[in-house]
Structure formats: structure tokens, C-alpha cells
Amino acid sequence: MARAMFEYTKTVLDKVSFDANLFCKEVKKAIQRLLPHEIEELRLWIISLTRQNPELNQCLIYLNT
Numbered sequence: 880m881a882r883a884m885f886e887y888t889k890t891v892l893d894k895v896s897f898d899a900n901l902f903c904k905e906v907k908k909a910i911q912r913l914l915p916h917e918i919e920e921l922r923l924w925i926i927s928l929t930r931q932n933p934e935l936n937q938c939l940i941y942l943n944t
Contacts, residue, residue: 885917889924896932903938910941918942 888909895901906925910918922942929935 884912885920888913888921892925893928896928896935899934899937902935903941906938906941 888905892902892905892909895905906921909921913921922939925935925939925942929939
């Protein structure tokens with residue numbers, strides 16, 4: 880089930896990637912719900928996403944804990 884939450888989180892983040900503020904809010908929620916190794920995987924996924932959407936870089940601060 881945890882893997883399903885990770886995949887769901889990626890889907891939601893992909894859909895809200897048009898708005899950096901909304902994206903950051905969803906990243907904060909994801910950090911509370913995901914397992915530590917999934918958070919690291921999410922960080923890598925977001926880094927690859929920010930290559931296409933550089934304005935989302937500001938949200939990486941939440942993942943550098």
C-alpha cells in the first residue's frame with residue numbers, strides 16, 4: 880500500500896506542477912505521508928521534473944532535511 884501512496888503522490892505533483900505554490904504544499908504533505916526511502920526517491924523524481932519546470936526548484940528545500 881505504501882508504494883501506491885508514492886505513485887499517487889507523483890501523480891498529484893505532476894498535475895499541480897503548473898503552480899509552484901501549490902506544488903510546494905503538496906510536497907509538504909507528501910513528506911508527512913511517505914516512508915524515508917520514498918522521500919529520497921521523490922526528491923530524485925522532483926529534481927528531474929525541475930529540469931523541465933525550473934520554477935519548482937524552490938520546493939526542494941523541503942526535501943533537504
